[in-house]
Amino acid sequence: MRTTGTLSKALRGVGLLIAAQLTWIAAAAAQTPAPAEATPVNWHAVVMFIIFVAITLAITYWAAMRTKTATDFYAAGRGITGLQNGFAIAGDYMSAASFLGIAALVYFNGFYGLIFSVGWLVGWPVILFLIAERLRNLGKFTYADVASFRLKQGPVRTMAAIGSLIVVIWYLIGQAVGAGQLLHTLVPQISYRVSIVIIGALIIIYVTFGGMKATTWVQIIKALLLGGATLMAIGVMAHEGFSFNKLFSDAVAAHPKHIEIMQSVVPIGAKANPIESVSLGLTLMFGTAGLPHILMRFFTVADAKAARKSVLYGTCFIGYFYILTFIIGFGAIVLVANHPAYVVDVTKDVLNLKGGSSMPAVYLSHALGGDFFLGFIAAVAFATILAVVSGLTLAGASALSHDIYANVIMKGKSTEAQEVLVSKMCVVGLGILAVILGIMFEKQNVAYIVALTFSIAACANFPILLLAVFWRGLTTRGAVLGGYTGILGSIILLTIGPTVWTKVLNMGPAIFPYDFPTFVVLPAALIVAYVASVTDKSASAQKERAAFGPQMVRSETGLGAEVAVAH
Amino acid sequence: MTEPSVSNIENKPKNELSVSRIENNPKYHELVRSRDVLAWTLTALVLIIYFGFILMIAYAPGLLTQPISAGSVIPVGLPVGVGVILASVVLTAIYVTRANNTFDPLIQQIIQEASK
Numbered sequence: 156m157r158t159t160g161t162l163s164k165a166l167r168g169v170g171l172l173i174a175a176q177l178t179w180i181a182a183a184a185a186q187t188p189a190p191a192e193a194t195p196v197n198w199h200a201v202v203m204f205i206i207f208v209a210i211t212l213a214i215t216y217w218a219a220m221r222t223k224t225a226t227d228f229y230a231a232g233r234g235i236t237g238l239q240n241g242f243a244i245a246g247d248y249m250s251a252a253s254f255l256g257i258a259a260l261v262y263f264n265g266f267y268g269l270i271f272s273v274g275w276l277v278g279w280p281v282i283l284f285l286i287a288e289r290l291r292n293l294g295k296f297t298y299a300d301v302a303s304f305r306l307k308q309g310p311v312r313t314m315a316a317i318g319s320l321i322v323v324i325w326y327l328i329g330q331a332v333g334a335g336q337l338l339h340t341l342v343p344q345i346s347y348r349v350s351i352v353i354i355g356a357l358i359i360i361y362v363t364f365g366g367m368k369a370t371t372w373v374q375i376i377k378a379l380l381l382g383g384a385t386l387m388a389i390g391v392m393a394h395e396g397f398s399f400n401k402l403f404s405d406a407v408a409a410h411p412k413h414i415e416i417m418q419s420v421v422p423i424g425a426k427a428n429p430i431e432s433v434s435l436g437l438t439l440m441f442g443t444a445g446l447p448h449i450l451m452r453f454f455t456v457a458d459a460k461a462a463r464k465s466v467l468y469g470t471c472f473i474g475y476f477y478i479l480t481f482i483i484g485f486g487a488i489v490l491v492a493n494h495p496a497y498v499v500d501v502t503k504d505v506l507n508l509k510g511g512s513s514m515p516a517v518y519l520s521h522a523l524g525g526d527f528f529l530g531f532i533a534a535v536a537f538a539t540i541l542a543v544v545s546g547l548t549l550a551g552a553s554a555l556s557h558d559i560y561a562n563v564i565m566k567g568k569s570t571e572a573q574e575v576l577v578s579k580m581c582v583v584g585l586g587i588l589a590v591i592l593g594i595m596f597e598k599q600n601v602a603y604i605v606a607l608t609f610s611i612a613a614c615a616n617f618p619i620l621l622l623a624v625f626w627r628g629l630t631t632r633g634a635v636l637g638g639y640t641g642i643l644g645s646i647i648l649l650t651i652g653p654t655v656w657t658k659v660l661n662m663g664p665a666i667f668p669y670d671f672p673t674f675v676v677l678p679a680a681l682i683v684a685y686v687a688s689v690t691d692k693s694a695s696a697q698k699e700r701a702a703f704g705p706q707m708v709r710s711e712t713g714l715g716a717e718v719a720v721a722h
Numbered sequence: 723m724t725e726p727s728v729s730n731i732e733n734k735p736k737n738e739l740s741v742s743r744i745e746n747n748p749k750y751h752e753l754v755r756s757r758d759v760l761a762w763t764l765t766a767l768v769l770i771i772y773f774g775f776i777l778m779i780a781y782a783p784g785l786l787t788q789p790i791s792a793g794s795v796i797p798v799g800l801p802v803g804v805g806v807i808l809a810s811v812v813l814t815a816i817y818v819t820r821a822n823n824t825f826d827p828l829i830q831q832i833i834q835e836a837s838k
Contacts (some may be wrong), residue, residue: 266787269803270779277772280810283817284761284768400794407795417797418787420779429780436776460826467818474807481804705741711754712829714740714836 199530200341207376207534211361211541214372218365225571226720228366228578229296229553230454233719235371237461241468244452246374247546248443248469249381249476250326251333251539255513257477261484262492262515263506264423265406265416268484272477274436278443279473283466286444288459289624289710295717297550298450298616299558302623305702307631307695309563314638316558318615319447321642322608323551324588326448327544329604331355331593333513334540340510341517341533348594355590358544362552362586363579367455370545377542380535381476387516387532388479390523391486406488411505416488434674441677442609445616448543448550457719480516487515490522497522544589552581599659606671607649614676615641622684624710627703630688630696637684644679648672740836747835753828760820764813775806 222228235243250256253275261268294300299315331351338350345353361369395402403417410416412423421427443449453462491497493505497518500507508514520532556578561569569577619638622629649655651666688696709715744750778786779799786799 266797266799269800273772273775273803273806276807277768277810280768280814280817281765283814284765288821400796403795414795417789417795417800420783420786420799427780427783432780433773433776436773440772460822463818463821467814470811470814474811477807478804704745705738707754708741708744708750711757712744712750712832714744714833 196344197342197526197530197533199526200533201530203530203534204342204537207380207538208357210376211357211369211373211538214376215361215365215369218368218372222364222366222368224720225296225575226717227368228575229451229549229557230717231367231371233455233457233717235455235461237456237464238468239371239375240452240456240461240465241472242378243371243374243455244449244465244469245381245472245476246376246378246539246542247452248446248449249378249473249539250330250543251337251513251536253477254381254384254480254539255333255337255516255536257480258484258487258516258519259513261481262487263512264419265410265412265485265488267419267422269481270420270432270435271439272481274439275443276470276474276477278440279466279470281440282444282449283463283470285621286450286624287453287462287466290450290620291453291456291459291462292710292713292716293624293706294454296451296454296557297553298447298620299554302619302634303562304623305699305706306623306629306634308566310635311631311638312558312562314635314642315616315619316554316563318445318611318638318642319554319558320551321646322445322447322612322616323547323554323585324592325604326446326608327547327551327585327589328592328596329608330540330544330547331589332596332599334537334544335593335597336511337513337517337533337536337540340514341529347597351590351593354540354544355586355593357541358548358589359583359586361541361545362549362582367549370542370549371455373538373545374542377535377538378472380538383531383535384476384479384483384516386528387486387520387523388482391482391490391519394486394490394523402482402485402489406485409492409505410488411492428669430674431669431671434669434671437677438606438609438613438671438673441613441617441673443612445612445620446608447554447612447616448546450616450620451546451550451553454717458716459713483516483519486523487519491515491518494518494522548582548585548589551585552578555581606654607645610645610649610671610673610676611642613673614645614680615639618677618680618684622681626688627700628688629684630691630693630699632691632693632696633684633686633688636687637680640683641676641680644676645672648676740833743836744832747832749828749832749835753825753832757821757825760817764817768810768813771806771809775802778802 221232224232226232257268257272257275260271290298290301293304297315297319299312299319302315303311331354334354335347335351338345338353339347361373391402395405407414407417415423420432452465456462456465491508493501495501497508497514498505499509508518510517517529517532517536521529524531556574560577561567561574565573615638618641619634622637623634648667648669649672652670652672653665653668654670656662656665656667786802787797790796790798790801
């Protein structure tokens, strides 16, 4: 695979590349004070970026002083409270794609955007009811700990780690490309490449030095900053006389498609497709419950009770925020569309914004509160990217170090110090990989990335985790075959589906006519796991089934679960 | 918020003994049964609510896109969608309250009885 090759190369060249990065940043810094170009430097944004970075680096220093053991590094010593973890979950989950992305979906398509808000939220109750507490009771650092609890470590962890890494790496590409474009649009003096390098360097610093503690606090601060979006929604409602009727009527009047934005349940212009809608629903709901960087957050709290509370806090915050985003999207239709300062050419397309399609929320902040508010929201978006990428990088590094290195290659015989060292090397490697891929994918259409990551999470990670926890009959053979069915099925059907086959590869009409393959692959993964397990008559399979009883005692009562470390 | 955690009572050498004691404790089966009933009922509710919404989008979009009242531009689907979000939060809160009040004390008892 190309990614593995790049990764090993990246790992070998660690020192060299860090040096190269530092030179790049120095060069960027040297260029910034000479903005002789037409666009003036957005000082509000720059100052707020710098304040945010200074605060997070101070936190990283504080966290680094307190990060000594593997539990500190991967799981913040399990000392995060339920409320803190709730905010961190919100900070980890709401990527720039959901903050800027839902606002943009609403801006272009109206009501349709709400379907995504709903879909991205409904996974959370399922995580709480079925997964969160059991995950905390059974696992140590990664979700593979839980999937492989009573099964063969090597094959199951390898499968789970591959599932995690594909999700993490593709998610990283999406975030890196978005981050580079955003930073470059907001501060044009910093080029796309330099933007991505700055982000890569910051992530490597946060995660290698501060581990999960620094990552958690970056995510908490980011979630609190997102609260600033409340001001945007209030600003919109104040402009509309606090009347939803007026807001929606004005939006219908301002949008070129008028009343259609209230009546279309598919993207404006697309044909309604029932199976696609259902498949999208499945993908969003169960994909959330299979994202490795999200599942990892449950290992940072003291016990199952705190894990449970953190989902409630997180769900409240995410739900609140998605409703805000909906108001923000409609506010942008009223205040940003048709506005010559934001639109490329009002005579041609009143929606088409300078700087690309993710800008509606950003320009809305400018329309409401000028350069200062724009600077603030830009800094929030930047913080969002850093928070999500930190969580992803740490999750990817733990799959490599805790699952592959410590448990598959070293078979549990490595020391804690070795494992953490490998993990930090993987963080550096993944950070550099994200920068390289971010630059490679600059001009690519990255819209399919969300579909890919959520599909694999929904079709491989989630069903195997669920079966491992709830079904006595699951054996190693079932978990491995079911898991690979989910991973390969998603990749193959996405590749021959409309987004990749037709739009990215330009190969003509898609062989598999649906964007989201979950409605086929999720049942297939479950069936394969079931059949492969029940037909497994081996002695080891018998032992695995017998081990379900003790696993269930631990999963239900927390007896023997990993304890919090006292500091 | 550092409440005493049930997992702190972990006792390695007695662990296997405790497991079989717990498996023979009727309270444990009571815990598993009542938690399973609650968790799967709530999961079913979320699935029904959400896929009800999704199936309406898929097969009866007209229901969701009609205006909430004559002369209004707001479609019925808007309050319905917001309702799905609020229902998710409410169901989550119901589970957490029930778990805090009934399951946690039960788990404490089970662990204590097993480590006697």
